[in-house]
Amino acid sequence: MSTATVTKIQRPSKEQRIDTIVESARKVFCSSGFEKGAIEFIAKEAGIAEGTIYRYFDSKHGLLDEVLSRHYSALFDNIHQTLPSIKGPCNRLRYMIHRTLITISEDRSMCGLRTLYARQSEDKRPSLSHDQNRRMAVLMANEVKAGIKEGTFRPDTSPSIVCYMIGGALELTEHSFMRTGKTIDVDKVTDSIWRTIHSGISSSDATTKSLTSLVERFEQAADRLDPA
Amino acid sequence: MSTATVTKIQRPSKEQRIDTIVESARKVFCSSGFEKGAIEFIAKEAGIAEGTIYRYFDSKHGLLDEVLSRHYSALFDNIHQTLPSIKGPCNRLRYMIHRTLITISEDRSMCGLRTLYARQSEDKRPSLSHDQNRRMAVLMANEVKAGIKEGTFRPDTSPSIVCYMIGGALELTEHSFMRTGKTIDVDKVTDSIWRTIHSGISSSDATTKSLTSLVERFEQAADRLDPA
DNA sequence: TCAAATAATGAGCTAGCCTCATTAGTTGAG
């Protein structure tokens, strides 16, 4: 038979195929959401049959996991690489907050997916995205612990609670970003989160004022001493 | 016809029926999760037909909303009632944190539902539970604003970020509680969250020490002055 | 070159949300 009549379809490599599927899934999930993003559409987007997807992924949830995992592994790799070059728990924590916010602000369509399903745990399968959240939390907790050890942070600080607070603030910022569509002022939000965690919200005005006057009084007293 | 042969089934009032349905839904959702908690089982639990549920609720999601709404309205009512009797933004914020943690710790089975679906926003329907979250956030933000106004809190504090941090910390505590099953030490966690928000995590040791020595030096100077 | 292995297909199975024609119970006027 001639090559003109029979066109053998060249099969892409396993990796290419998976990439195509994941990318199609990302597109569909982002534009339609997880529940409404049907496998049928993902298959159409990828130009393959529905069944093919199930050769590479156990379930729709598994596919979502891979989509999220790929998206956030970039963030995670970056942090993992950069962290050693930053000195001091404060700077490192601040960097993690900043970098996460950049990732969030870069791809709004992704946010809805993660905020909704990062905590997917109805079936006990420990999802990849959840695992990544945990790894990030561990990184942060380590910095808090280091800060406590070296005396930078109060010894009665609970590392896990601090992580919860940072993580929660990031998630809710993400969520608000997704809902309102208002762009995130990354530097400003980083400052806000970090300042609140680091210094708290209690005004130091009263203390500062009383201390200032105290110092003044003592300095006057010292002045009176010195000439003598 | 005799009353012995025909047993007319007495119909419960509309309210009773809804109560039964919501309670059955709560049980099923709590034990099986939302996705796996089929309407079929809820109907069976309530001793009615599936179709009856749809007389009172538009959809499964609507039913979930009502379940969550009922569960958390108790918390919300309590806070709404108690708040006016508490003086000062600090005490009020602290109370809200504390009261929320109590509610969380009281019903563990409920937590999974809320953490997963409180942010349900794929269909644009503004869910009741989401609305409640918003109302709580507004209450908290008001206290932060009041605190800034009266000078208790730093003027450069972002009320929304503070709310995100508190809300996030509560949610992640809830989530961790649900996953690990470890009981929450409500007072301890309240302290931890509140202390971090209020005073931050930066150790005041260095400042305190230098100030203490300063005061000492000046006091010695003053002592030397006084006798003279 | 051709069998064995691997990949892809898509019709169809199944589960589960939801609908609707039918049946059951309630109410109020005569």
Next chain:
DNA sequence: CTCAACTAATGAGGCTAGCTCATTATTTGA
């Protein structure tokens, strides 16, 4: 009390969408 109009409940069945599997297509390596 009776019956018609109305409201509530039923459950078989529609329909969608995730997933399976027998069949077909392509690749591989002996």
